[in-house]
Amino acid sequence: MQTNSHLTDTQHIVVLGAGYAGLNTALRVSPYAKVTLIDPSDRFTERVRLHQLTGESPDVTHPLVELLRGTGIRHVAARAVDIDLAGRQVRTDDGRSVGYDRLVYALGSVTDTRAVGDRVHTAESAVEVRKRLLGASGRIAVVGGGLTGIELASEIAESHPGWETRLLTAGVVGTGLSDKGRTHIRKTLGVMGVQVEEGRRVESVDEIDADLVVWSAAMRPVTQLAAKAGLELDPAGRIVVDRTLRSTTDPAVYAAGDSAATSLRMACATAGPTGAHVAGSLLADLRGLPAKPLDFRYVVQCLSLGRGEGLIQPVHADDTPRSTVLTGSAAAFVKEQVVRHTVRTLHVNAHRARAIRKAETGGDAERTAA
Incomplete structure (x- = not known):
């Protein structure tokens, strides 16, 4: 096992889901291990912008190839359909079987329409x-x-x-x-x-x-695959993890974002940071070091009210609201910057991964984890 910052081809990390959590994990880990990202889409979707698509918003997706280029991450454009915990294998809907040393479950959440069926939009x-x-x-x-x-x-x-x-x-x-x-x-x-x-x-x-x-009455985690594999879920259907976001059922599995049973609400604001934390826990694990517990503190809640209005709600560390608010066009501007920051963070992580990999491989930054 590698115990320093250099690349290692002996450990293979498979990440399920190319959302805020999964991408942050994959990009942060990629300079130090083989990483395979399994997601059927070839684009990253800004879920926090989906409501804008009801109006005249442009595309809210970004090509994965641009984010992953030069990072060594291999993208398997397929849907995971089965996890074999004992054999440490993920099977996909196109017939592939992908082995792993560590698995990151980051399939996020969807609007919960089970009570009303398919007669509604989301x-x-x-x-x-x-x-x-x-x-x-x-x-x-x-x-x-x-x-x-x-x-x-x-x-x-x-x-x-x-x-x-x-x-x-x-x-x-x-x-x-x-x-x-x-x-x-x-x-x-x-x-x-x-x-x-x-x-x-x-x-x-x-x-x-x-x-x-x-x-838009409720969200549910996409953890059917986890349940089928035998991972323990909490009453809300999220994967039970310890304070480092490692599964309590199988130490080879980590959960990030909305899939993980934490005290955090399901949101973009928590998905990215938990993905980053899982990356840190994984790297500590691969180096034989103790992982740090998750320490997350809320700062604000922000929302847009059309294109020119918004609300910024400062909150305490536990997400309870403070008495002051920012409204109007200033709030709309801040909200937009917060949303852009999530994508900027992904690009920063990708740039960092490329730079480290290029230095470690003597300039062969296109080496993949295949």
Whole structure:
């Protein structure tokens, strides 16, 4: 086993998922071990921008080839369908079997529509929502008063004023925000013409009087594959891990992002940092050193309200809101910079990986982990 910073071809890390968590892990580990990234898509998607696709947003994806070039990471463009923990193998839907020494499970989360079936749209189908809205009019209901639901409702109302937009939520809108934050949300949505219905619990799509329903009431981790493999899940369906984000079921498996059972909420703001932490835990493991426990502290919650408005909610380390807020165009600007920073971080990690690999391989930066 390698005990210094040099490259080693004796340890193979397989990362499932090319989202915020998976990519951060893969890029940070790639200078020091063989890394294979398994994801069916050839592009990284900025999930925090999906709501913008209901309006006139440009593409919110980035080619993986640009991020991975020169890092040595091998991308397997397929979907993982089975994990053999005993044999340390991942099988994919195109018939391949990929062996690993360490596995990182970072398949993220999706909007949970199990209670309502496939009769609704979600943030993941924002492009289809936009197609339905263009050149037409009617009534649209967004279900879910969390940050994603608020962003969807405001984006739709601003981009498609011919539609009557409603936001339905079982509790209050913006539960994790301060009173000032919620007041600003209600006022801004009202100006946009969005009818906010708080305390409205939706049990069935049939009870919603709308031509189109966009569901944003809950998220669920994509951990069916983990459950099938025998990894322990918590009641929320997330992989049970220790404080270093290592599976308590199998020490060869780590979980990052929304897949990991931590006290953190499922979000881009937590996915990237947990991916980085898993990279550190992996490298400590490969070097025979003790890994550090995860230490994450929240700073802000931020959301856009259309293209020119926003809300920045400063929070305490435990994610509870402070009393002050930033609103208006200044908040929209800060929100945009925060979103851009996530992609910049990936490019910085990629650049660092290329530089280290180039130095370690004597200039052969294109060497892959194949």
